[in-house]
Amino acid sequence: MSADTPTTIRTPWATTDPLLTEYYDNEWGMPVTDESGVFERLTLEAFQSGLSWLTILRKRPAFREVFADFHVDTVAAFNDSHVESLLHDSRIIRNRKKITATITNAKATINVREEGGLAQLVWSFQPDETPRPLTMDDIPAQSPESVALSKALKKRGFSFVGPTTAFALMEAIGIVDTHIMSSYRRGSSGIWPQ
Template identity: 45%
Template sequence: MDKIRCGWCEKDDLYRAYHDHEWGKPVYDDETIFEFLVLESFQAGLSWYTILKKRENFKEAFDDFDYNKIAAYSDEKAEELMQDAGIIRNRLKILATVSNAKRFMDVQEEFGTFSKYIWSFVGGKPINNQFTELKQVPATTEISDALAKDLKKRGFKFLGSTVVYAHMQATGMVNDHLANCWVRNQ
């Protein structure tokens, strides 16, 4: 018998695997949180599927998402990334990633970990929504609005409320698996 999944992930095996094993699972380690911040910021204006297909290329191009290395990228490195057909070649997003790595470390210094900071917006534990249809799932919430506003105040770029809410879903800050999805109660 086939498993019932959230309808958005039925495009192919890559999407199903991401849905089944990653999406909505709580992430508390700074390295993975930063990886998703980078990927989500590149998604702005594009589909998540486009980013997911290029995820391994991003990982290679951005030094395994090592924010310490990324924060030290030179203009030459940014130019090199602009020539990499395996990623999204958007100069503003590349430069934002470098800047965001620096801001990420600023937040770590202030809060001890970025995880403590970001999870504080949901009281340290996932919000379990009980949606039964995809059309009920919001693109933004008051929490994603507040988090995006605070990130912007701290100097982060390409992390507006819609992107932030997608990040919250991806890293399990909110559980938006539909009520009948097999992953929901795992």
């Protein structure tokens, strides 16, 4: 089947590199509901701020390695020595604020377990409706729910979780479906109808 037939239309950003295509075809927008999975996506979205998503995908294996497969309790126990080591690891984004935010967010994730956990908290901001974009220009960068999620996370001690990052997280884990309407992936999460 040709890549340009109606059943295989992809969002334009997903066609610029094979790694992006693989991510789009198999992962982006699919439901993630476990603590470690949501923590990983939250971390990667924070690291992506100001950078391309392709850069993050290329470095994701290293991120998984240095952050112990995003095991929250392990990352929460990182100390200054870990931070210094990470700042010298050229395989990841060496940004002190983002590295320390990851550790801070791991600690905050532990603290929200008594409220039902990070995944439950994030998913509680699922809107009643999802965007129905016809083009890339129709896709919002944030929503009232992502603004509220950002505030809720910050109130609980999370950092690097602005409304745009929160919305990107919501897109990545299936809380909203921002696949363009002509995309063959539209509705593939099973959460939203096409």
